[in-house]
Amino acid sequence: MNTDVAPRLGGWQQTWRLAAAAAVGIPTWLCVGVLLRWQEADPGSWFRVGDPLVALCCLTALLWRRRFPFAVALAVAIASPASALATGAALLALASLSARRRPVEIAVVSSAFVAASQFAVGLYPGAEPPAALWVQLAFPALTAGVAVAAGLALGARRVEVRSLRERAESAEREQAARAAQARALERNRIAREMHDVLAHRISLVAMQAGALDHRSDLAAEENRVLVRGIADGSRQALEELRDVLGVLRAEPDRPEPPQPSLDRVPDLVADARASGLDVTLTTTMTGTPSDVTGRTCYRIVQEGLTNAAKHAPGTRVQVTLEGSAGCGLGVSVRNSPATETGPRPPASGFGLLGLTERVGLAGGELGHHPTPDNGYVLTARLPWPDPAHERNT
Template sequence: MTRTDYPWLLPSEMIDPRGPELPGDRGRARPRRTVRDWIIDTLMFVVAAGVGLLAVETLQKAHNPELVDAFDLIAGFLACCSLWLRRSRPVELAIVLSVVSMVAPLAGGASLVAVFCVAVHRPFRPVVIVGAVALVTGFAQVYIRPDPTSSLTFLLVATVVLLLLSVGWGMLVRSRRQLVVALRERALRAEAEAGLRAEQAQRLAREAIAREMHDVLAHRLTLLSVHAGALEFRPSAPAPEVARAAGVIRDSAHDALQDLRMIIGVLRAPDGDETDRPQPTLVTLDELIAESRRAGMAVDLDNRVDDPAAVPAAVGRTAYRIAQEALTNARKHAPGTGSTVEVSGGPGDGLTVEVRNAAPTGAVEKVPGSGQGLIGLTERAALAGGRFEHGPTGDGGFAVRAWLPWAA
């Protein structure tokens, strides 16, 4: 049996699908006896000795003192003492005691205790074998050493009842212990699964924060890089143009710091509480376009949505981030070219966002990037239940197009 055969089982249930394995099922469970073990072993010895003394009294009342001889007393005493070995070899001990009790009735109590221990510490098949041996030897004992004061039928029925009580009680104890072990292991597994779910939730939260940092900070830092590069390569630019570029750099750095502070606030907030800064939606798309125009980009906005405020917040935020990342990529890879942002759709039809830019002209300065922007946009659209497409256009430009579901 392997884990692939029974993937739903606990590790301890791999031994026996009918229940978990108990301590001691495969031999001695502890290297040393505990106080509890000593108490139980002593109790078993007393019970076996009590049953043996009861058998002695019964035989003596039969007015046949010769029925009890020195052999019976020695065999009964040794049988009771052998119960101290029941933890290491319960099956073998039960079979030996059953055979001994066939000729020495005083060992009958020890035999019943041994059968009980087998029913507690072994699965069903060994219990059946030991029970069958005990039943056969019990019937043989009735014929070999009969009790003159009782009928043969009564003795046979009493043998069966005592054996069934011993086996049944042992199996009941085993079932209860299996239940306790199974519940304990399921509790441990539930705790482990809860820890795994918590770790997964943390990982997803980190991925969401990383995606947000990429979308927000990449846009701001690209503005800083482009305008700083312009000032570097055009030191003789007119003073108004230099002042405008410096203003854009200052505003972009300030906004980047604000966005970074917001993200760090989310990381530090207890229980995932977010800051009070409003999240972007489709309504704030005009501000994004205006910011890009102030940075020197030629951006045209074609918003065909009648009421941008009616767009669900999650859909509007995803559309905003797609447009923001697309404009950031256009600014990186095709500076100085024009871009067009088209937004259309309505309830039931979905929301479509398309951003196109013309082919870059001249040499393009390489701006460092992770290359994960388009992958992130694809994941955003997929998480929202939509689609995302991107690729070059026929005139050498580049276009991205996303469709997001908008419930009616």
Template sequence: MRWRGARRDLLVDLTCLSLAFFTAFVLGADAVDAGRQGPDGYVLACALLTLAGCVALWQRRARPMAVALFEVALAGFTEYVAGAMLIAAFGVAVHRPWRQVALVMGVGCVAAVPYALVRPDPDLAEAGFGPLGQAVAGVALSFLLMTPPVAWGMVVRARRELIDSLRERAERAEAEALLRAEQIRGREREDIAREMHDVLAHRITLMSLHAGALELRRDMGAEEVAKVAGTIRTSAHQALEDLREILGVLRAGPGGEGREGGRAGAGPRPQPGVADIAELVSESRAAGLPVLLEDRLPAGEGVPPSVGRTAYRVVQEGLTNARKHAPGREVLVGLARAGKDELHIRVRNALGARAGESRLPGSRSGLLGLTERVSLAGGRIDYGPRRAEDGGVDFCLEAWLPWPKT
């Protein structure tokens, strides 16, 4: 690309130099035909000045202002540099602001005065123009000659600035689009990470509790062992299905269908809601966690799917933490309408594990992710140790989600 640009610049420079020499040749031939070429010394000086003016055009890109002022200064002594002067004026109009363009035109008009006085036009003299008239005519002619290339150059400059502005705007829009896409991908990753934590932590803690029962209850019969082993296998299968579905969404991206996300032709499984909390409690009871569910929601009033999904995740996280940090302790799950426009979820359990129960390690990130999830849903959350009625200390997780009356 750079080589192509250099070749194009060389071709343009050669074209400008050829036009400047051709203009000088035409003007010189016209002066010879009219018999006003002047003495030989003057002709030689004009030839040398014209050669210098044409060669100076090679520097018009690097020093457009200096070259233009040099050309208009030479125009005060010889008319043969007119072509080079117009090309230099065009270069200034392309590369410099209008104030410098006006300066070049002004100097060019002023330079026409001494030339008109030293080399008066015979036709104007025959028409009765004196020195002042010759000077005015020279200024007018110089202004008329310089106006077209200067105007053309300013149009070219405005077009280039417009193209550069459009290109910069397009690049900025592309960069902003990439940034927005990256932010969307980041939010998608965070959503998937929270989903994986909520789902897998629940399944794995269930498997851990059942496996712990097999380890501690050595007096279990073969039928009971088989039942517990079947529960572990079912939980592991469900965990793998959940993981496969989430990874399928991750591979497909937003709006796509994962390559491994379920059976071919099958859509994603329905998202859990408030109606699925009872099944979630039953799973925890089957794992040996005593859970009491108090459902005080008004009959016949459906919870919006987004609110129900968040409520399900709140209860799931509460039960998961209870199994991890207080296994064997009774857990109270409460659902109720708070006021007129909120769904109140409460998960409360006594702190500490019973004798013989082992505590599972936690990542300490579930409640943080849950807080963000509830906040994005427009609700609020509160959790921490609370004084129990029997004088002990309970851990209480509460959330209030928006649930406007319909």
């Protein structure tokens, strides 16, 4: 396995690791000195000077083990057998390299450590090497094996910790993405409801106000009718806005107010007609569709009338509803070219965009395009399953 999982160490972590390596070497160095005294052999200048200098060089080299792990570990493994005080440095170097979990590097450094230990015995006078070669190799091999096992365990632990950290970070990112998506969906829902509720009323009010502004030949009674229509439309817009805000602020277990349905389409057409829009409703349906289909149909007609009032003042609008169970529900809102001139509100396109999403969620298809006579038509096809056929299947 070829993975490098060694983390960057802080100053205090580096210090205590080197201190621990030195602390491990001191007892070994003292034991060698006691053994030499017990054998009545003079430790010599190497034990008192050379051994500590080699250990100091090994500990100093360990400062760069993170930047040059293989080179430092190999150098320390070759030099440390010549110094009893450098035993801890050799263990730390082998363990640090083994934590990287690279078998080839571990094998090379371990072999170098065992081989170098065979040439260091002669540095200590009075220390007679055993006769059997396997005995001479067993102790350094066992020491290297312990260090390698500790390093592999540390590397496995680091891999596990890193994996858990990545999983936690991934879960946090996914949670943040889901929260952002939920906020976006909620904003879209609020915007769609606001548009469906307010755009129709405000468009009718704007159309009536425009008539007051551009028609100077209206009688007093006609002016009063338009003013009363503006007042009623504004009041109804405020009431519907309050209803929408009430739904958005309601508790989860609080029932929502009744949603518009198919049977309210005639009222919608009547309101538009009372506001001055020339609207004709033609219905050739047999039966009653589901609530979702009826509510979507209501929103389609509402959007068509709103666009006609905003962008084609003085037009004639034909609303057609046709269909039956098993054949689907067809909705068409067609308006003729505009006959009145004046400033037009800007077209945002968000109404048709939200309506397309609403129709798609209901399983239908929406279409809209200009007609050859410069009018406009909004069409939709909504599903209307046959309950009898569903029961039979």
